[in-house]
Amino acid sequence: MEKEMKPIGIKDVAKTAGVSISTVSHVLNGTKPVSDSLRKRVMDAVEELHYEVNMVAKGLKSGRTHNIAVVVNSLTSIFFPPLLQSIQGDADRLGYTVTVFATGGELNKEQELIQMLKSLWIDGIILSSCADTADPANVSYLEELTDLKINGHPIPLICIESELNTRLDAVIVDDVDGIFTAFNHLYDIGRRHIAYIAAPFAYNTGKLRKEGYLASLKKYNLPFNSRLILEGDYTPVSGYECMKTILASGEMIDGLIAGNDQMAIGAMRAAMDKGLKIPEDIAVIGYDDNFPASLIQMSSINIPKEEMGKMALELLMRRIENPNASRMLIRLNGDLVVRNSTVAGTKSTWDLENW
Amino acid sequence: MEKEMKPIGIKDVAKTAGVSISTVSHVLNGTKPVSDSLRKRVMDAVEELHYEVNMVAKGLKSGRTHNIAVVVNSLTSIFFPPLLQSIQGDADRLGYTVTVFATGGELNKEQELIQMLKSLWIDGIILSSCADTADPANVSYLEELTDLKINGHPIPLICIESELNTRLDAVIVDDVDGIFTAFNHLYDIGRRHIAYIAAPFAYNTGKLRKEGYLASLKKYNLPFNSRLILEGDYTPVSGYECMKTILASGEMIDGLIAGNDQMAIGAMRAAMDKGLKIPEDIAVIGYDDNFPASLIQMSSINIPKEEMGKMALELLMRRIENPNASRMLIRLNGDLVVRNSTVAGTKSTWDLENW
DNA sequence: CGATAATTGAAAAACGATTTTCTTTATATG
DNA sequence: CATATAAAGAAAATCGTTTTTCAATTATCG
Numbered sequence: 001m002e003k004e005m006k007p008i009g010i011k012d013v014a015k016t017a018g019v020s021i022s023t024v025s026h027v028l029n030g031t032k033p034v035s036d037s038l039r040k041r042v043m044d045a046v047e048e049l050h051y052e053v054n055m056v057a058k059g060l061k062s063g064r065t066h067n068i069a070v071v072v073n074s075l076t077s078i079f080f081p082p083l084l085q086s087i088q089g090d091a092d093r094l095g096y097t098v099t100v101f102a103t104g105g106e107l108n109k110e111q112e113l114i115q116m117l118k119s120l121w122i123d124g125i126i127l128s129s130c131a132d133t134a135d136p137a138n139v140s141y142l143e144e145l146t147d148l149k150i151n152g153h154p155i156p157l158i159c160i161e162s163e164l165n166t167r168l169d170a171v172i173v174d175d176v177d178g179i180f181t182a183f184n185h186l187y188d189i190g191r192r193h194i195a196y197i198a199a200p201f202a203y204n205t206g207k208l209r210k211e212g213y214l215a216s217l218k219k220y221n222l223p224f225n226s227r228l229i230l231e232g233d234y235t236p237v238s239g240y241e242c243m244k245t246i247l248a249s250g251e252m253i254d255g256l257i258a259g260n261d262q263m264a265i266g267a268m269r270a271a272m273d274k275g276l277k278i279p280e281d282i283a284v285i286g287y288d289d290n291f292p293a294s295l296i297q298m299s300s301i302n303i304p305k306e307e308m309g310k311m312a313l314e315l316l317m318r319r320i321e322n323p324n325a326s327r328m329l330i331r332l333n334g335d336l337v338v339r340n341s342t343v344a345g346t347k348s349t350w351d352l353e354n355w
Numbered sequence: 356m357e358k359e360m361k362p363i364g365i366k367d368v369a370k371t372a373g374v375s376i377s378t379v380s381h382v383l384n385g386t387k388p389v390s391d392s393l394r395k396r397v398m399d400a401v402e403e404l405h406y407e408v409n410m411v412a413k414g415l416k417s418g419r420t421h422n423i424a425v426v427v428n429s430l431t432s433i434f435f436p437p438l439l440q441s442i443q444g445d446a447d448r449l450g451y452t453v454t455v456f457a458t459g460g461e462l463n464k465e466q467e468l469i470q471m472l473k474s475l476w477i478d479g480i481i482l483s484s485c486a487d488t489a490d491p492a493n494v495s496y497l498e499e500l501t502d503l504k505i506n507g508h509p510i511p512l513i514c515i516e517s518e519l520n521t522r523l524d525a526v527i528v529d530d531v532d533g534i535f536t537a538f539n540h541l542y543d544i545g546r547r548h549i550a551y552i553a554a555p556f557a558y559n560t561g562k563l564r565k566e567g568y569l570a571s572l573k574k575y576n577l578p579f580n581s582r583l584i585l586e587g588d589y590t591p592v593s594g595y596e597c598m599k600t601i602l603a604s605g606e607m608i609d610g611l612i613a614g615n616d617q618m619a620i621g622a623m624r625a626a627m628d629k630g631l632k633i634p635e636d637i638a639v640i641g642y643d644d645n646f647p648a649s650l651i652q653m654s655s656i657n658i659p660k661e662e663m664g665k666m667a668l669e670l671l672m673r674r675i676e677n678p679n680a681s682r683m684l685i686r687l688n689g690d691l692v693v694r695n696s697t698v699a700g701t702k703s704t705w706d707l708e709n710w
Numbered sequence: 711c712g713a714t715a716a717t718t719g720a721a722a723a724a725c726g727a728t729t730t731t732c733t734t735t736a737t738a739t740g
Numbered sequence: 741c742a743t744a745t746a747a748a749g750a751a752a753a754t755c756g757t758t759t760t761t762c763a764a765t766t767a768t769c770g
Binding site: 052053054055056059060065067074075076080081082084085088092097098099100101102115116119120121153201265266276292294295 | 362381407410411412414416420422429430431433435436437439443444447452453454455456457459470473474475476509560620647650651
């Protein structure tokens with residue numbers, strides 16, 4: 001025989017405390033002033049019955065679920081976990097819960113998720129979109145995002161990593177400046193023949209990083225050589241292949257910037273396979289400064305992931321408070337982390353040759 | 356002037372379709388058979404109005420939110436992301452959302468979270484507890500977990516990584532066997548003086564891994580030497596320090612097992628600092644096979660993280676379906692991954708791909 | 711001291727679905 | 741053809757809160 005125990009609700013508290021239901025609610029939410037004696041009576045009852053407010057019912061009535069959604073490419077990609085951790089931690093402190101979703105980098109999935117989120121009544125979304133903003137086919141989708149409505153009224157959406165348009169709040173990284181910083185570093189240590197293994201141009205960030213490379217050449221008045229800029233696809237393998245191509249081209253290079261750490265690692269392998277010494281023959285610098293970069297003592301441009309998460313949540317909270325706040329863009333700068341792949345002996349030896 | 360647009364609800368659909376509210380619900384949920392013509396009329400209205408069911412209201416009525424909570428130590432720890440990814444992906448497919456929480460390894464926080472979850476009306480919990488099951492102080496907490504009730508009736512809870520007691524469903528790793536596998540490998544390649552830098556004994560897993568080491572010695576009839584087993588704290592630094600201690604002790608070792616990859620990495624560095632060659636002088640094997648292990652070509656025992664997540668979710672679904680199902684324990688075995696830190700020239704292919 | 715204002719408590723109406731109960735209509739059967 | 745049975749639609753209760761409305765009590769001040 002199932003004993004179908006009724007959940008203890010606010011009415012039970014009311015009965016135990018000998019007051020009305022609304023009074024309990026007012027005590028709990030501080031909606032109206034109540035006498036101290038009565039407050040105590042209510043709180044005692046709450047204590048005694050182990051009453052916990054039902055957030056679902058509360059959410060239904062108030063229209064606020066205190067739940068936010070974070071939609072990212074992948075939960076494992078080494079880039080997102082720190083971001084996620086930061087968001088979750090702060091949200092927790094603010095009384096919000098975080099529900100996570102992964103798109104796997106597929107726009108279809110992303111759109112499907114956004115659609116699905118509409119039935120969830122979340123209070124806001126932090127989205128790292130994989131939409132190509134340059135593709136005309138996405139224009140209506142981006143429009144929809146900009147004016148996303150759940151439940152009749154607009155729902156706050158914060159973009160991270162990529163600035164979808166000029167109307168959505170966003171937290172992004174200054175990629176042009178980031179690559180420039182990397183270039184600057186290589187130039188400082190005397191390198192003049194610097195190649196670039198690019199992040200995919202299809203993505204906004206890829207375009208900007210390339211721009212940073214070109215701007216750097218211009219600034220230092222160095223010639224542009226199309227054989228020194230190859231497009232990778234973010235994977236170590238592509239970095240490896242690109243580097244092989246560059247080395248086989250007969251071009252002499254003494255410096256390499258990669259569009260991300262993974263490709264940099266692949267490129268280093270390729271160089272070492274050719275018997276080249278790093279950093280003596282070729283100085284290599286990555287981008288993102290994900291954890292493994294420090295492990296193999298590779299120089300990189302550090303993206304402040306925790307900071308990004310923190311800022312994104314702050315923007316989201318701001319917009320939840322005030323839906324009409326003016327649009328805000330936060331552009332963070334990465335900073336240079338010098339390790340052995342550009343300056344030998346920077347830290348204790350820990351390079352790939354040893355393995 | 357705010358235009359307070361009303362959300363479109365089931366009643367709007369009913370009006371547009373020219374039927375009653377309940378009929379719409381029945382069509383949408385297939386609760387009762389309806390004529391095809393009417394079903395079409397309703398679906399057309401749904402389509403036309405872009406109606407999305409309100410999961411909050413549905414949750415309130417049905418008692419099912421289709422949301423599960425995953426509580427882990429840290430979202431960045433390199434161990435959890437793959438687990439989380441796996442859980443989230445499968446949950447998504449099953450129509451569940453995943454809300455994540457981090458305890459930071461603090462029992463207080465964990466207990467606070469569990470308490471808080473009670474007001475959330477989630478359908479189930481997957482918990483990687485940081486509670487020391489041996490500590491008498493935790494006995495009442497564990498008891499509470501075993502009989503966790505939300506909203507009057509019991510809520511499914513699945514343990515991962517650590518088997519809290521014999522009544523809760525759990526997905527764990529056979530740590531004794533895992534260390535044994537590692538030992539076996541070192542023995543196979545001719546090592547006879549094998550040290551162990553241990554995972555903290557305070558945790559269950561730490562105890563088991565130590566047990567595995569001791570069992571291995573016994574099996575191969577090797578002498579136990581207390582100076583060859585040191586307790587680390589999971590960090591690379593502790594691995595480094597322990598290794599230094601062992602090397603300074605004057606004991607000659609030719610093999611080392613570490614309780615996790617991080618400590619193994621630290622230990623390798625200590626060995627290399629002493630001018631020792633790996634694997635020639637000392638063969639080193641880690642545990643967990645987290646991503647960096649492949650990066651530096653270190654042998655390790657691979658814990659099937661995705662599989663753990665998958666199984667945990669399956670157990671959870673099973674218990675949601677049938678709260679009275681008999682308790683189920685899934686013990687997964689880790690498998691040996693041989694790389695350069697135990698067998699030179701193993702030169703694996705691109706392990707980097709899954710970065 | 712009496713009128714006005716300020717507190718406080720109780721009852722009832724939402725919030726947006728599901729689900730039971732009750733009609734009504736269509737179908738099959740003797 | 742009448743009756744039993746099945747099918748389909750409508751009305752109303754419910755889930756556990758919040759929040760408005762209104763009534764009752766107490767405090768304030770000329």
